[in-house]
Amino acid sequence: MPKQYFSLRNLKFTMHELHKAQEVTEYPYFAHLDREAIDMILESAIQIADNILAPCAIEMDREHMAHFHDGKVTVHPSVKKYIKAIGDAGLIASRAPLSANGSQLPETLNVAMAFVMGAANNAITSFAGLTEGSANLILSFGNQHLKDTYLPKMYAGDWQGTMCLTEPQAGSSLHYITSSASPTSEEGKYKIKGQKIYITAGDHDQTDNIVHLYLAKIDGAPAGTKGISLFVVPQKRIENGQLVPNDVKTIGIFHKMGQKGAPAVHIEAGTNDECFGWLVGEPHKGLTYMFQMMNEARIGVGTTGACIASAAYYAALEYAHERPQGQSLNIKGQDPNAPQTHIINHPDVKRMLLFQKSIVEGSLSLVMQGAKYADKIHSTEGEEKEKYQLLLDFLTPIIKTFPTEMGQQSVSSSLQVFGGGGFCEDFPLEKLYRDIRITTIYEGTTGIQSLALLGRNITMKNGKAAMALFQEISQDIKDATTHEDLKKYATALAGKLGEIQKVTQHLVGFAMKGDTERFLADATLYMEAFGILVVAWQWLKQGTAAKLALLTQNPQGDDLQFYESKIHTMRYYFAYEVPKTQGLMTRLLDDEVLTIQVENGILV
């Protein structure tokens, strides 16, 4: 791994100077914390990242990737060390309330920690992330017996948690699942039968048990998603105080392109009719429960996109400073004896690095914005709370999509800086390039997120959510306009918002005529344009915060350079990235649509 994989200076700027993360400690829900405690908890995460995660990142991908042999899955031994460390630190229970022995941490801090640890080693973090998500489901919806049985072990990192949704014939369309649950004589206990695929951390040798949160249909349940229930299906169940096998068999692991340290497992439950599961909450509400965790999970995936791009950017930046190649384009007639210049001095390399920086820091800011809204939901009441919920719901598909889609482009650009070296295993870029590829797929593909944005969120509550967002952006445009040298960018963003609103009206017009297919045909392009503008908003906010610091703090040395770099990168983003929306919006307003009412035979 390169020496640096994220910037603490930028992370603290984004958390505290930009999004004022520490403000939430003024509300009762987070009053158990103060700025010093927040910094100390973040420091613990950095310590785990530096000392446990980064050192084994490459090894987990190459020499010691997840392996399946004789029906057993083995993973890198650092997984145990990591899960125990994060469990002991109280970070698997970071979102759980104090009343449940959780740490009740703000989402801004959770995002910051996930960013740091994911940048160090994005494959390993899924082990604890899945345990946390599944434990929180039990905490929210399980009965006391389930809570007492599973939560202490899961939050301590002794037992692994997983999410079992996908089946061979049912992926994005979960209403096609066939896993079944048959009642037994004991209330809440069912016999489970079925297969699940792509179960991350679904089996491994570094925890004492694996606890699957498993979607299945109770015999006689209604058809479709309304018949899906949620069960706890442990790999080993407790009988007479002992852990005994629960007839959950690992059929194999998938040979993935990236994140090879974390196994994606194919499991079969009930091969011998001896698999038992315990109902979580009420029957037939499984998908509803699962989707209550989805906003969190999608912000998590957005964070993963941003942090992988961060690791790639800092590797590329280091290399560009060290690699001599070629001479300045301004030297007339290349002098064969003249020393070579470092590649960072070539404008095209600098452009690539500015692109990466603008995506990494823009994405982090966007993810942190969502986290701030999540914290406000916990801290406020009434109309204010409703407003923040709408803002978070509206932004979630964008938070999931922009950092992952643009993160892929950013990592590709980082790899390009390395030239041929980037394509080889001598550097971590080829790994990061493979790792980030999944992020536009899991927890809802980019296509699905785009349908959610245009098909659902734009019209959510009669457009109230969209209006709330535009009001937030307008306020920040107003703030930026008070600085003479930011006016140009504030005005540009205001103009672009007007344009995207016209595009939106144009597309919604088709929906109103009942032509849903036409309305949503280019939703992904709409998402792309909308995402660029939402991140332009984040860059304008960063520029304003940096300008304010320059005016009021008299920064010197590195600090001065940091704030000037922020403003320069904002200028880059507005000059090079924002204009890309023009082409997208032209396309979205064009009546010639070539993807609908076209015979499949056209694709030969």
Add this chain to the structure above:
Amino acid sequence: MKILVCITHVPDTTSKIAFMNSDTELNKAGLTFVIGPYDDYALARAVEIKEAQGGTVTALNVGLAETEPTLRKALAIGADDAIRIDADPTDAYFVATQIADIARKNGYDAIFMGRESSDYNGGQVHGMVGEMLGMPSFSPVMKVEIEGTKVTLAREIEGGKEYIEASFPLVLGCQEPIAEWKIPNMRGIMSARTKPLQVIAPVSQENLTSGGHYELPPARSGCKFIDASEAEKLIDLLKNEAKVL
């Protein structure tokens, strides 16, 4: 057992260091400060001993108010209370004098600290404290085991390790692998907010040294790749360009 752990408040080892005022002063703007890495090992071992055998661990730092978050971290890791000597730690003798004064007043069975700080890397304080208190002082200590009143130490020496038996009271300058660094947990962080942190005025001590100015090491030059078949060229570069042979 009563253990005093002396910790330094130093820039994170990955920090980019810059100076100001004609290179006579460290520019602290934007720097993240941490417990000195060797002190972190000392603290971790002291907490382990306390957890295994009972007793107390007091964390001490000689520093201005800005060092309190570092002391709070020591409390979060497992120290029971903390003392801050309210003074700028101007040189090793000054710091050792302050530590010795507190130790005389409070009486500790053992005084743990890092083998050296990671800012000035002087490695002198443990020896000075031992001398001032009339206690044996050992450094760099890689292992400490306690059995009743017998203390077994492993110390790194040129080309190997030296095993020593000692008894209390003593002063130890510690280094890895004496213990694994401890990561503060949530319970520790929350309880650190209410653990006692005492601020004490320094005892008078004239500075025996005075600072001059600082210089950064020369910037790293570009990497040169030498083909494996050209060993002579490599030797020539090492001799004449890098001047390391």
